[in-house]
Amino acid sequence: MSFESGEKTVIYFDNAATSFPKPESVYRAQDHISRTCCANPGRGGHYLAHQAAKIVLSARLDLARFFNISDCAQVAFSFNATEAINVALFGLLQPGDRVVTTSMEHNAVVRPLHELQQRGVEVVKVQADRQGRVTVEDIKQACSVSTQLVVLSHCSNVTGTLQPIGEIGPWCRQQGITFMVDAAQSAGVFPIDVEAMAIDLLAAPGHKSLMGPQGVGFLYVDEKIHLKPLKYGGTGTFSSQLTQPEQMPEHLECGTLNTPALAALSAGIHFVEQVGMAAICQHEQELTNRLRNGLSLLDNVTLYGPVEAEGGVVSFNIDKRDPAEVGFLLDHHYGIGTRVGLHCSPDAHRTIGSFPQGTIRISPGYFNTQEEVDCLLTAITEIIGDSLSAASV
Numbered sequence: 001m002s003f004e005s006g007e008k009t010v011i012y013f014d015n016a017a018t019s020f021p022k023p024e025s026v027y028r029a030q031d032h033i034s035r036t037c038c039a040n041p042g043r044g045g046h047y048l049a050h051q052a053a054k055i056v057l058s059a060r061l062d063l064a065r066f067f068n069i070s071d072c073a074q075v076a077f078s079f080n081a082t083e084a085i086n087v088a089l090f091g092l093l094q095p096g097d098r099v100v101t102t103s104m105e106h107n108a109v110v111r112p113l114h115e116l117q118q119r120g121v122e123v124v125k126v127q128a129d130r131q132g133r134v135t136v137e138d139i140k141q142a143c144s145v146s147t148q149l150v151v152l153s154h155c156s157n158v159t160g161t162l163q164p165i166g167e168i169g170p171w172c173r174q175q176g177i178t179f180m181v182d183a184a185q186s187a188g189v190f191p192i193d194v195e196a197m198a199i200d201l202l203a204a205p206g207h208k209s210l211m212g213p214q215g216v217g218f219l220y221v222d223e224k225i226h227l228k229p230l231k232y233g234g235t236g237t238f239s240s241q242l243t244q245p246e247q248m249p250e251h252l253e254c255g256t257l258n259t260p261a262l263a264a265l266s267a268g269i270h271f272v273e274q275v276g277m278a279a280i281c282q283h284e285q286e287l288t289n290r291l292r293n294g295l296s297l298l299d300n301v302t303l304y305g306p307v308e309a310e311g312g313v314v315s316f317n318i319d320k321r322d323p324a325e326v327g328f329l330l331d332h333h334y335g336i337g338t339r340v341g342l343h344c345s346p347d348a349h350r351t352i353g354s355f356p357q358g359t360i361r362i363s364p365g366y367f368n369t370q371e372e373v374d375c376l377l378t379a380i381t382e383i384i385g386d387s388l389s390a391a392s393v
């Protein structure tokens, strides 16, 4: 779907960063609630405060249904996936603990773990293969009796590679190891069932494939896990106590929530449910395969990641061309928005062989079309043909 943005027509291919556009119902919900019901949820006894609290509860229930979470109180809202991941990792890990992760993680996981490592947590990184995949065996071998946590992303934001979380989770549960999934790239496209997959901690943003607006994310916490809160403050409950309430979600949620954004997140989830996750996934995979196939026919192109599309991401490079220059040309000359560089995941680029320059990343979303993919392929063909360089623009 192309947009008129100011004086420019833009084709957006950066859905792995944030999905855009959103379904109309999402814009409508955010606008409607901003105008009619933006009282403070859970803070007052008056009519509008109750209405706002209902909206927040509905969003919690929607997420619980979507991820098969039996108690929606175990869902704590956050600002984005990064905040949810920080709440989980800093709330769980103590000096002396041992964590197993992978070489494909986003800095949202890598940096908190690095900080925790400085504080005495042992961090073991399982090396993925060149396609960005780890196996259950790799994870098993990296775990020892002293391992507290296995944490990994379900789907890579660099290659779209899916990890076998449905096998890793049940094994971790058998071993008594806490299992945490960063579902930033998969929530809303691939089925995630916290019960069947034995996921203890699930972090995801609302603004990617759940089709919600920016500024909302969530953390699911299994009932048996106790996290030390990262933030302390008002919850509208137990207000005379000096300590943070033990009950979820207030234990991990304080301050005023973003009620209009949560209403819009609910609308996004309803949209995904109506269209169907399988149909969304199929559309994105078809576009991704079309793009990969087209790129594979071009000279001097190196493609990364799985040959058959998994997540809706294609990473590639053109020989002797800086990805930043290619991204600039796509944007400036063709009005095509892509992402270039390391995509906040330097370890993943070391794994697939594209460090330090990174890649050009194309991430089609539900609203992109085959025609747009073809436009992009034509643009890249022209750039490769050297009919265009940054200097000539």
Ligand SMILES: Cc1ncc(COP(=O)(O)O)c(C=O)c1O
Binding pocket: 016, 017, 080, 081, 082, 083, 106, 108, 153, 155, 156, 157, 182, 184, 185, 204, 205, 217
């Ligand atoms: C795999 C992965 N994890 C975490 C994040 C962080 O998400 P957010 O920007 O919502 O904090 C991203 C964002 O692109 C991601 O791709």
